[in-house]
Amino acid sequence: MKRKTAHLGMLLAVALICSYIESLIPFYFGIPGVKLGLTNIVVVWMLYLIGAKEAFLISILRILLAGFMFGNPFSIIYSLGGGILSFIAMLLLKKTNRFQVVSISVLGGIFHNIGQLLVASLVVENFNLFYYMPVLLSAGFITGFLIGILAQELIARLKGRL
């Protein structure tokens, strides 16, 4: 139990580092505050190595802490929208047991950005923001793909060692 708590703490720290790096990258998708979703790598990793419940807990904690440390209340709601939607999509796809890490990560990347777009549209009550959907979808696909390959390597190497 102690070991597990330490393990979760370490994962949270890694996730926060990813958030920090992400907050340093100025990336404009046309909608302010929208993030690339690099932290998804930790979420994918956690889904495979420690299980869904823990992965969800760490993701939410990461979003709240990162929001207080490197963001503002608005970056928290964006991240929650993206984080929760992408988590559900990845969990459902993983449950089918028919797909590899890369597919799960790509789906997560796409839904991460759809989630952020939905939250932004709801906050300003203006659905014309969907104008930015093509950029967001493509970016989600590409980052999801790259993160998936990286996550697959990590999982293959770290499995059984932690």
Add this chain to the structure above:
Amino acid sequence: MTRRLGKNDRWLLLILAVICIGICIFFYLQRGEAGAVAKVTIAGEVYGTYTLTQDQTIEIKIDGKVTNILKIQDGTADVTKASCPDHLCVHQKSISRENETIVCLPNQVVIEIEGAKASALDSMT
């Protein structure tokens, strides 16, 4: 775990890529011409519509307080000052084509460019 991509993965990725590309093409074909007016909405309510042909500076006010300053110059609209904590609306590029937007999430302000047709429809309703 040994193979990177199975058969299912290839199909899924192919389908997702086709959907992404399809949506990109669809939006590209629908993309607008140079716009005619900048429409400002606050929390979904229309605040005002301003022609792009005339250079002007608009103070967007909520409850009497100036929240964002919109500057229209040479047919483009830009937010030059804002009261929000993140100032992301100020950092966004100026806009001039139909359907482009500048968003200020904290103030719930959206500035969008509309073409001549859409703005004529708006004034009728």
